[in-house]
Amino acid sequence: MSHDHDYHDHAHQHAPETHDASSQALAEALRSSFAIVKIVMVLLVLAFFASGFFQVGPQEKAVILRFGKPVGEGQTALLNAGLHWSFPYPIDDVVKIPITEVQHVKSTTGWWFTTPEAELTGEDLNAGGPLNPAVDGYVFTADKNIVHVRATLSYKIDDPIRAVFGFSGDTNTAFNLAGVSNAVQAALDNALLYTAARFNVDDILTRDQQGFKDAVLQRVSDLTDQERLGISIYPGQCEVESKAPRQLQSVFDQVTTARENRIKAIQDAQSYTNKVLNEAVSTADAMTNEAATASANYVKYAQADAKQFSDLLPRYQANPELFVQFYLTKTISQVLTNTEKWVEPTSDNGKSTELRLELNREPPEPKAAGN
Amino acid sequence: MKKNLFTVIVGAALVVIFALLLFVFQVRQSETVVVSTFLKPTDTLTNAGAYFKWPWPIQKVTRFDQRTQIFEDKFSQNLTADSITLLTSVYVGWKISDAGDFLRSFRGSVPAAQSQLEGMLRTAKSGRIGKHLLADFVNADPNELKFDEIEDEIKQSVQSQLSTNSYGISLEFLGFKRIGLPESVSQTVFDRMKGERLVLISRTENLGRAEAQIIQSAADRQAAETIANANATAIRIRAQGEAEAGGALHVFQQNPELAIFLWRIDALKQSLNQKATLIFDERTPPFDLFQNLPTNSVSQ
Numbered sequence: 001m002s003h004d005h006d007y008h009d010h011a012h013q014h015a016p017e018t019h020d021a022s023s024q025a026l027a028e029a030l031r032s033s034f035a036i037v038k039i040v041m042v043l044l045v046l047a048f049f050a051s052g053f054f055q056v057g058p059q060e061k062a063v064i065l066r067f068g069k070p071v072g073e074g075q076t077a078l079l080n081a082g083l084h085w086s087f088p089y090p091i092d093d094v095v096k097i098p099i100t101e102v103q104h105v106k107s108t109t110g111w112w113f114t115t116p117e118a119e120l121t122g123e124d125l126n127a128g129g130p131l132n133p134a135v136d137g138y139v140f141t142a143d144k145n146i147v148h149v150r151a152t153l154s155y156k157i158d159d160p161i162r163a164v165f166g167f168s169g170d171t172n173t174a175f176n177l178a179g180v181s182n183a184v185q186a187a188l189d190n191a192l193l194y195t196a197a198r199f200n201v202d203d204i205l206t207r208d209q210q211g212f213k214d215a216v217l218q219r220v221s222d223l224t225d226q227e228r229l230g231i232s233i234y235p236g237q238c239e240v241e242s243k244a245p246r247q248l249q250s251v252f253d254q255v256t257t258a259r260e261n262r263i264k265a266i267q268d269a270q271s272y273t274n275k276v277l278n279e280a281v282s283t284a285d286a287m288t289n290e291a292a293t294a295s296a297n298y299v300k301y302a303q304a305d306a307k308q309f310s311d312l313l314p315r316y317q318a319n320p321e322l323f324v325q326f327y328l329t330k331t332i333s334q335v336l337t338n339t340e341k342w343v344e345p346t347s348d349n350g351k352s353t354e355l356r357l358e359l360n361r362e363p364p365e366p367k368a369a370g371n
Numbered sequence: 372m373k374k375n376l377f378t379v380i381v382g383a384a385l386v387v388i389f390a391l392l393l394f395v396f397q398v399r400q401s402e403t404v405v406v407s408t409f410l411k412p413t414d415t416l417t418n419a420g421a422y423f424k425w426p427w428p429i430q431k432v433t434r435f436d437q438r439t440q441i442f443e444d445k446f447s448q449n450l451t452a453d454s455i456t457l458l459t460s461v462y463v464g465w466k467i468s469d470a471g472d473f474l475r476s477f478r479g480s481v482p483a484a485q486s487q488l489e490g491m492l493r494t495a496k497s498g499r500i501g502k503h504l505l506a507d508f509v510n511a512d513p514n515e516l517k518f519d520e521i522e523d524e525i526k527q528s529v530q531s532q533l534s535t536n537s538y539g540i541s542l543e544f545l546g547f548k549r550i551g552l553p554e555s556v557s558q559t560v561f562d563r564m565k566g567e568r569l570v571l572i573s574r575t576e577n578l579g580r581a582e583a584q585i586i587q588s589a590a591d592r593q594a595a596e597t598i599a600n601a602n603a604t605a606i607r608i609r610a611q612g613e614a615e616a617g618g619a620l621h622v623f624q625q626n627p628e629l630a631i632f633l634w635r636i637d638a639l640k641q642s643l644n645q646k647a648t649l650i651f652d653e654r655t656p657p658f659d660l661f662q663n664l665p666t667n668s669v670s671q
Contacts, residue, residue: 041381048388068399068419090397090421109549130558133446133458133551140550142511145564146557165401167464168438175401182441186462190546194518197509201564227464227544247561251568258572262579269583273590280594284601291605295612302616305637309623309630316629324632329657331636335643342650343658 051088056081056096061160065093070161077161095175097164102234103155105181107188110139110149110196112246124246131245138245139196146245147204149192151216154237155184159230166230183229184220191219192240204242206256213240393426403437403470406430415471435473439464439543442485444492446551449500457508458551459496461525463488464543472539484540488529495528508550522546 056062062079064071064086071077071092078099086092113135118124131138131146138146157163157177169178195215196204204212217238224231244252316323398404398416406414406422408430416422417437424430443462450456465488467473477483499521507517526545533540552560623630643649651658 038378038381041378041385045381045384045388065397065399065419067421068397068402070400090391090395093397093399130554130561131551132554133557137549138551138557140509142509144505144509144560145567146552146560165399166438168401168436168440179438179440183439183464186441186443186464186546186548189462189548193547193550197518198511198513198516200511223544223546245561245564248564248568251565251572254572255568255575258575258579262575262582265579265583266586269586269590272587273593276590276594277597280597284597284604287598287601287605288608291608291612295608295615298609298612298616302619305633306619306622309625309633312633313626313629316626320628327632327636331639332657335640336649338646339643340646340648342648343653343661344650 048088052085052092053083054086054094055083059100060096060098063095063097063161063164065095066091068093070165074159074161095164097160098176099157099160101156102237103157103177103181103184103231104152105155105185105188106150106152107185107192108150109137109189110147110192112136112138112148130247139193141196141201141204142198143200145201147196147201147242148245149196149204149240149242151188151192151238151240153184153188153220154234155224155231156234157230158232162228162230166228180229180231183227184224184231187220187223187227187229188216190223191216194219201244205244205252206259209240209242212242213238216240394423395421396424396432397421401436401438402434403467405433405435405470405474407433412471412474415469417470433470433474433479435467435470435479436481437467437470439466440481442488443548444489446549447493447496448553449497451500451505451508452502453504453506455505456553456556457500457505458549458553459500459547460549461492461496461522461545462548463492463526463529463545465540466543467539468541469537469539472537474539476536476538484538487538488540491529491532492525495525495532499524499528518547 054062056079058081060081062084063077064079064084066087078097084094086094112131114124138148141147157180163177163180164175167179167183169176169182195212198215199208199212217233217235221233224233312323312327396404398419398421400419404416404422405412406416406424408425409428410431413430424432441462441464444460446458446460448456448458465484473479473484477487503517503521506515507521510516522545526542529545530542533542551557653659653661
């Protein structure tokens with residue numbers, strides 16, 4: 001202000017009238033410029049604070065670092081999709097992380113060389129050749145055999161701060177889940193190797209596939225806990241596949257066939273057992289039932305005979321000969337009713353005629369067509 | 372006056388913002404920072420926060436990623452204590468533990484550090500694997516398996532070298548990623564496996580046959596026992612019945628002749644109960660009645 005005052009005094013003392021007009025114009029121009037500068041200053045301050053707005057996309061989360069430290073802990077430190085504001089750098093710093101609910105890793109270090117195209121078409125590359133350790137993966141079993149194994153694992157991020165700020169994916173400084181994904185991948189590779197080293201080949205391939213899978217999961221879980229990766233595994237979303245070397249597939253198939261044949265032989269024997277025992281039980285039941293019936297009949301018949309005897313005895317004692325003739329004749333008439341009878345005539349000399357019977361005669365042979 | 376105060380506040384804010392941008396820098400939780408004054412490292416900052424620095428060219432800030440990185444070495448060939456050639460590859464989780472040492476040792480280059488790490492891993496693996504048998508790597512007996520111990524020994528060996536040489540990096544964890552055999556050895560393993568499979572096939576089939584035979588024999592024996600038992604039971608039941616029936620014999624003692632006659636009659640009825648053909652002489656009663664009948668020849 002004193003500067004303005006001096007300027008005006010000086011103008012009144014030395015400058016002519018024409019200078020007053022130009023001075024006024026200059027003063028106006030300065031005032032206008034100063035006003036513009038003030039507006040620019042305000043806009044700069046506003047722009048600084050407005051730069052704190054940021055947007056989080058649908059497939060990502062964000063973490064605010066205030067003086068380098070995350071604001072919040074665990075899941076509460078994560079900002080969801082939407083518009084957010086933070087103090088501009090160097091007070092706050094926003095880190096965006098591409099993150100989804102379920103993460104996946106796949107281990108193929110124990111699998112033979114193949115390509116996605118070959119996988120889709122089912123083509124088996126270099127099926128008959130030897131294993132090239134540079135490209136063909138496999139694992140050693142406890143009985144020092146070779147098998148191929150691969151696995152797919154699903155997990156979720158429990159501690160996103162640890163996952164993002166604890167592990168780096170590459171030599172760059174990007175903030176993402178690549179680092180923790182690499183660590184989980186390495187743990188899965190190690191788990192397949194370690195677990196196969198404790199299991200025999202037949203357990204891995206056929207006898208105890210579930211046990212092998214459980215042991216792989218346990219090893220991965222142990223390693224991720226030890227390495228503090230901040231993840232948890234979905235046990236139900238782990239797939240472990242194992243196969244015999246393609247070079248030996250034929251003999252492994254023969255072993256499978258032999259095992260199936262063994263099972264079938266045992267099942268057949270068990271079926272035979274059921275059949276034989278059922279028949280034996282039926283026969284035994286029939287024998288005992290028949291014996292029981294016969295036994296009951298013995299008693300009934302004996303009682304009936306005794307009763308008949310007692311009933312007939314008075315009549316027999318009255319006239320034995322007549323009773324015998326009567327009873328015999330009556331019986332003969334009864335039994336001959338349904339019997340085929342042949343009466344052989346007596347010859348004139350009083351002797352019986354010769355009678356020839358063909359018993360169990362064989363059927364006549366068919367005649368030839370020409371006859 | 373109010374206008375001027377507003378202008379002063381806005382101006383002061385701008386000055387503060389400018390000063391913050393020029394003199395303050397942030398160290399993130401994931402980084403370690405080396406501050407160099409006139410190109411000479413003078414301070415190492417490892418804790419997250421806001422720090423003061425003089426603007427360039429007086430001071431310069433170099434940032435290093437302090438997060439754990441995963442590194443995998445290449446296959447290397449080693450002999451076990453029982454002279455088995457193994458190809459092994461390991462993964463390590465490593466991080467920069469001292470940014471100053473790291474900057475001095477590798478000029479801040481991560482690939483240079485990884486190259487150094489790979490050489491140390493190769494040496495450590497060679498030293499440790501050679502002291503173990505193959506059975507220490509693969510074994511069905513958990514007490515005999517030394518997988519974790521071998522991993523730990525290699526890690527300790529590398530960690531010791533890193534500390535001795537002050538490389539400014541440390542190992543967080545180490546594990547085997549792959550274990551393999553040279554191509555020619557794997558073919559030998561295949562030959563052995565094939566032999567074992569063929570033996571297994573033969574043994575399995577023989578075992579199946581033997582088991583089936585045992586089951587069938589047991590079934591036959593059990594069936595025979597069942598029938599024998601049933602036969603014995605039937606004989607006992609019949610004997611009981613006969614014994615009970617024998618109680619009626621005293622009735623027949625009153626007249627044995629009549630009893631025998633009746634039994635014979637009963638036997639005759641029983642024997643002719645089924646379809647039968649009888650051939651009689653015409654003199655047999657009652658067919659002898661036909662002999663006294665008048666015939667046509669007599670009338671003629």
